[in-house]
Amino acid sequence: RFANRIANGRFTLDGKEYTLAINNGPNALHGGPEGFMNRIWDISEENDGRVVMTYTSVDAEEGYPGNLTATAEYIWDDNNVLTLNIGAVTDAPTVLNLTNHVYFNLDGENSGTVLSHELKLNASRWLPTDDTQIPTGEIASVVGTPMDFTSFKAIGKDIKADFEALKIGKGYDHCWVIDGYEKGRLIPVAELRGATSGRSLIVETTQPGMQIYTGNWLAGCPESISGAAYQDYDGVAIECQGFPDAPNKPSFPSPVLRPGEEYKETIRFTFK
Known part of the structure; x- marks a missing residue:
């Protein structure tokens, strides 16, 4: 139900404290070990070509309140x-943060790292974190830091910089x-360019933030298609x-x- 981290797997809503599954150091990550990414969704293909996936999460699943569809x-x-297009409704107050966590390599599968890809973000501020990657609450400027992607920059250019945030996560x-x-307004937020393929990706969203994760811990994942x-x-x-x-x-x-x-958000991926 909640992409990214919740500190110590706890939060209070309407005066009641809820305890979540801990699966990332001391914190809850991506809704818990049996979060939405590990559930079987119902799928329907509509006559107009849309594919609609639906999942109903029952009250107290992974500790979250309310039956949510x-x-x-x-x-x-x-x-x-x-x-x-992502949507949701609930029968009790709850917290929700839905996203898509696809990994991109615009040079193609089995082409190596994305460190030479160029990235540009429509974001002049970022959220500093503690050493468990929980935001401190500060909203900081990217100016003069390795977090500055306000113009195109190779992902790997500053990834090994002597900067505490990059040391904590072993990258972005x-x-x-x-x-x-x-x-509710859909705006462009990121553009990614493949270093050798000439492919590009433009990402738009109605959401307020974007987590950039450079696959810092991908080694040991299931086999690739190659x-x-x-x-x-x-x-x-x-x-x-x-x-x-x-x-x-x-x-x-x-x-x-x-x-x-009604929760309603949109993410749009345009490939060129």
Whole structure:
């Protein structure tokens, strides 16, 4: 139910404390070990070409309150654009943060690392964290730091810099604050260029943040489609989402969803 981290697997909602599964050091990550990514969703293919995936999460699943039904609607068009519309409704107050965690390597499968890919972000601020990767609450400028992707820069250019945040995560695994965010408005937030293929990806979203994760711990993952094992930095994830640990940070955009409300967010991937 909640992409990214929640500190110590605990949060309080309407005066009641909830305890979640701990699966990332002292924290809860990506909804717990049996989060939405490890559940079987119902799938329907609509006559207009949409594919709609639906999952109902029962009250207290992984510690989260409320029966919640989530939908993920995927739409391909003939211009190489993949649109993902994410929705949810609940029968009790809960917290929610849904994203897509695909890894990209625009040079192709089995082509090595993405460290030579160029990345540009529509984000002049980011969220510093403690040593367990929980945001401190500060919203910091990227100016003069390795976190600055306001113009195109190779992912690997500063990834080994003497910068505490990069040492903690063994690379980039941080949330950037999107410039010009307005709830419900779809805006471009990232552009990625393959170093040798000439392919590019433009990401748009209605969400306030994006976690950039450079696959710092990919080694040892299941075999790739070419029969080899993926190595660290072989892909980059651009996870459009709300802010990490938002249930415990009143100054962050609220992740609370209540009965009668509808969660509606969009992520759009355009390939060129």
